[in-house]
Amino acid sequence: MSKRIRRNFYLRPTLVVARQLLGKYLVRKIGREIKKAKIVEVEAYIGPKDKASHAYGGRITQRNKAVYLAGGHAYVYLCYGIHWMLNLVTQDKGIPECVLVRAVQPVIPCKIIPYNLVNGPAKLCRWLKIDGTLNEEDLVNSNRLWLEEGEDITKDQIVASERIGVEYAQEWAKKPWRFYLRDNLFVSRK
Numbered sequence: 001m002s003k004r005i006r007r008n009f010y011l012r013p014t015l016v017v018a019r020q021l022l023g024k025y026l027v028r029k030i031g032r033e034i035k036k037a038k039i040v041e042v043e044a045y046i047g048p049k050d051k052a053s054h055a056y057g058g059r060i061t062q063r064n065k066a067v068y069l070a071g072g073h074a075y076v077y078l079c080y081g082i083h084w085m086l087n088l089v090t091q092d093k094g095i096p097e098c099v100l101v102r103a104v105q106p107v108i109p110c111k112i113i114p115y116n117l118v119n120g121p122a123k124l125c126r127w128l129k130i131d132g133t134l135n136e137e138d139l140v141n142s143n144r145l146w147l148e149e150g151e152d153i154t155k156d157q158i159v160a161s162e163r164i165g166v167e168y169a170q171e172w173a174k175k176p177w178r179f180y181l182r183d184n185l186f187v188s189r190k
Contacts, residue, residue, distance in 0.1 A: 010139075
């Protein structure tokens with residue numbers, strides 16, 4: 001059995017956490033069923049100065065208030081009114097930074113899951129049944145959603161690129177804050 005990720009993992013600089021999330025296991029318990037998937041792609045969002053962040057300018061709204069919690073909480077929001085997105089809050093309470101989980105590779109159940117069911121942030125939320133009921137979930141103590149230690153990933157296995165779908169953020173869209181596992185079939189875009 002893998003070891004659950006503790007709070008101190010999340011209470012660090014967001015770009016460090018983002019890279020180190022690759023290879024970790026995202027675990028979802030629904031009734032008696034457990035689904036486990038390796039994180040293979042993420043994007044970092046760096047709070048009030050980042051024009052692509054929901055907390056840009058220091059705004060606090062009903063939608064984004066979860067990102068102001070202490071690291072180790074889930075920030076789950078609805079995109080375009082139809083797609084749920086899972087972010088993992090980082091840093092100390094009051095510092096609104098997070099990492100969007102963009103793609104996962106299923107580990108459990110053992111049956112083969114086609115990559116196109118989990119190779120995007122909305123798809124993985126659909127497969128893991130992640131929705132607004134998990135917003136503000138404490139990943140450190142939850143029995144519904146948590147992270148566990150996974151595979152060791154080396155620096156040469158990680159690719160950094162521009163974030164996806166945030167062109168409106170001007171120069172912030174070009175930041176190489178999307179990280180993914182090289183040659184992994186489950187990544188949303190190569």
